[in-house]
Amino acid sequence: MKSQPRLLIGLDVVTVLVMAVATYMVFGYAPIERVMGAVQKVFYFHVAAGWVGMLGFLAAVVAGVAYLVSRKPVWDLVGLGAIEIGLTFMLINIITGSIWARPIWNTWWTWDPRLTTATIMELLYAAYLMLRQGIEDPERRARFGAVYAIIGFISVPLTFFSIRIYRTIHPVVIGGGDPTVSGSFSMTPAMGATFAVSLVAFSFLFASLLWHRIRLGQLGARVEQMKLKLTE
């Protein structure tokens, strides 16, 4: 527990390298899209960030179920870390999406199912953090967190469907809510490669961040224990 495990250091190095390669590929290797121009390059990290966000929320559900079954505190740390990372990357996803939508759809925001669902997810997991803040007992905090992570994640696809039916009955006027309508493009092989590398790079980033977050949580718990011992 004292120093970082070798594997983690290795993971960090790999993450930094792949992120650097992905960044280079986005700016130097991928061709500039003919219709949209340079702003299309947002796409690579935009989708990758959304991917990490979903990965985080999915990991939180798995950790939640694992916690309720096994009651091992480490699963609570996994769940909390995964949701913190998921929240951050979903926010990056929404903001980069807005930056892209402004020139392409001519608006920062439309009430498209994906946009709306992503934002509701942000609110949902922000509520998760507030729930945790309101509970002092760590065991109960972990239990409630696990339950809410499960319930929240199950409601997300239903939210998406509900908004999608809403939109198919009422067509979207501004800009076309569906990305395949306005601002769609077909990827060249170079774009495809850049996209794949970005996804891999962000997945490594997720694994590395989550591991650090879990270690931080464990160290925090140790500090708490030591403080308790000192006051005794």
Next chain:
Amino acid sequence: MRGFLRALGAVVWKDLAAELRSRELLSSMLVFALLVIFIFNFALELDAVARANVTSGVLWVTFVFAGTLGLNRSLAVEKDRGCLDGLLLAPVDRTAIYFGKAIANLVFMLVVAAIVLPVYSILYNVNLFAQGGLLWVIFLGAEGYTAVGTLLAAMAVQARTRDILLPILLFPVVIPVLVAAVKASSGYLQRLPMEEILPWLQLLLAYDVIFTSIAFMVFESVVEE
């Protein structure tokens, strides 16, 4: 199974009897619901044209806000007076307690709806009872809402920030219910053909089934001490 049903019945009866004697919950929910409708009246300028489009939205926002009030109160009472511990000590299946509380909350919500609907009909000179389907939508929507709401309220009352916590926890999770219920209600009110209402009813049903079973599975980990 019989023991389960008896325990469930006892919890429902306890809630209804307590409410019948004190009338704390229903009266505050009702007054609140009527106030919300009046506020909407001024905020939205509910003239005849606007009303046709927003009636279902106004009704559901009213139910949801009044419902939050009821859910919070229904479990806060148990927590404050130590009744929850007593309930948990009883040698019965704990999910019977959950279903008992959820059914009682559902009844309260339906009572509020049963009074709000005729009042709304009189105030705005529309007959909300002309379409029987609307009542089904209200039942399905209220069921989904109270199924999740009772579970989350049981968590919220055990937190420090409980009164402000419940709506924050509940609203992002019940958005599918709200969207589906509003659209299905307005479909019935505008007499749209059934095939336009059906997807919403299916969504409501799916939500009710999924969340009632999830709540059934996890309730025990919410109340264990």
